[in-house]
Amino acid sequence: MIKKDKDELSELRLDLVSDDWVVISKARRMRPEMFSKKISKRAVATRSQCPFCDPKILDRAIFKKGDIISIPNDFPIFSYKDDLNERSLGPYHIMDGVGFHEVIITLDHNKHIALSKKEEIKDIIDVYQARYLALKEYKFIKYISIFHNHGRAAGASIIHPHSQLVASPVIDPDLKDSIDGAENYHKKHGACVYCTMLDWDRKEGKRIIYENESFIVLCPFAPQSDFEVRIYPKLHNPDFENITDEEKMSFADAISVALGKIYKGLNDPDYNFYIHTAPINVLGHKNYHWHLVILPKTSIFAGFEMSSSIEVNTISPEEAAEFLRKIK
Numbered sequence: 373m374i375k376k377d378k379d380e381l382s383e384l385r386l387d388l389v390s391d392d393w394v395v396i397s398k399a400r401r402m403r404p405e406m407f408s409k410k411i412s413k414r415a416v417a418t419r420s421q422c423p424f425c426d427p428k429i430l431d432r433a434i435f436k437k438g439d440i441i442s443i444p445n446d447f448p449i450f451s452y453k454d455d456l457n458e459r460s461l462g463p464y465h466i467m468d469g470v471g472f473h474e475v476i477i478t479l480d481h482n483k484h485i486a487l488s489k490k491e492e493i494k495d496i497i498d499v500y501q502a503r504y505l506a507l508k509e510y511k512f513i514k515y516i517s518i519f520h521n522h523g524r525a526a527g528a529s530i531i532h533p534h535s536q537l538v539a540s541p542v543i544d545p546d547l548k549d550s551i552d553g554a555e556n557y558h559k560k561h562g563a564c565v566y567c568t569m570l571d572w573d574r575k576e577g578k579r580i581i582y583e584n585e586s587f588i589v590l591c592p593f594a595p596q597s598d599f600e601v602r603i604y605p606k607l608h609n610p611d612f613e614n615i616t617d618e619e620k621m622s623f624a625d626a627i628s629v630a631l632g633k634i635y636k637g638l639n640d641p642d643y644n645f646y647i648h649t650a651p652i653n654v655l656g657h658k659n660y661h662w663h664l665v666i667l668p669k670t671s672i673f674a675g676f677e678m679s680s681s682i683e684v685n686t687i688s689p690e691e692a693a694e695f696l697r698k699i700k
């Protein structure tokens with residue numbers, strides 16, 4: 373099932389200034405003249421055209437739990453090969469885009485996560501964890517990214533509910549910054565920065581939306597976008613994949629509440645969510661604290677962000693949390 377054709381492999385290139393890796397995709401390659409064409413805004417919406425509603429999809433399942441399956445992505449960012457082929461080109465560094473890219477699909481075309489039962493969300497988390505643990509075994513994998521795009525504005529080209537899992541030989545630049553930030557905070561203050569924020573936010577209560585036995589749902593003090601919602605485990609834990617069965621039920625409950633409130637309160641907006649968790653097969657991340665970030669696409673004011681990396685929110689996280697708290 374895994375494509376081994378060398379021509380299909382992406383290339384990873386290191387930016388010598390920022391020290392961040394970028395991908396030059398071969399499987400998703402476009403011809404230069406395609407960039408000037410208007411991209412169709414319509415996502416595949418009907419069942420008859422939907423590739424994930426094809427009954428043969430079950431034959432491609434790598435893993436199945438309840439009505440959730442994981443299959444290899446047809447247009448993988450990374451594909452499996454046994455070496456990274458690291459090399460230099462003048463001052464530059466390159467390696468092959470070796471890794472894995474899977475699509476985690478809910479078999480029911482119409483079952484948005486926000487409308488799913490907690491048990492069904494638990495099945496999704498079970499598949500996330502099972503695939504994470506399986507791919508973590510490959511020693512060249514440094515980071516596994518799990519994300520879900522809902523709606524065209526969030527980048528989903530297929531409406532059928534699905535998440536993606538990308539196992540990569542390099543660490544996501546955004547995550548690298550967070551890991552470094554958490555380590556630096558710990559050096560200065562001798563505490564986990566996330567635990568510190570959670571303690572304060574729970575005492576203050578203003579940004580808390582919901583709490584259950586093991587998880588907290590809140591709007592962060594310094595959000596990246598309007599109505600950003602985060603879900604944190606209450607106990608310090610760098611690694612998502614160590615989540616216990618009991619915690620998974622509690623996590624499913626927190627996701628269900630968070631997405632349900634966003635669905636009702638904001639009228640089913642497009643959104644992205646992703647899990648931020650510690651890198652693997654590399655040391656020095658015990659002060660990280662894994663979490664899930666939900667970014668609804670609600671922003672109507674986008675002028676300033678385009679020319680600067682300072683986020684401009686049009687609603688405070690305190691007001692956003694108060695609003696979402698009241699949604700039943």
Ligand SMILES: [Zn+2]
Binds near residue numbers: 418419423
């Ligand atoms: Zn479908």
Ligand SMILES: [Zn+2]
Binds near residue numbers: 567609
């Ligand atoms: Zn912590």
Ligand SMILES: [Zn+2]
Binds near residue numbers: 550648665
């Ligand atoms: Zn994060």
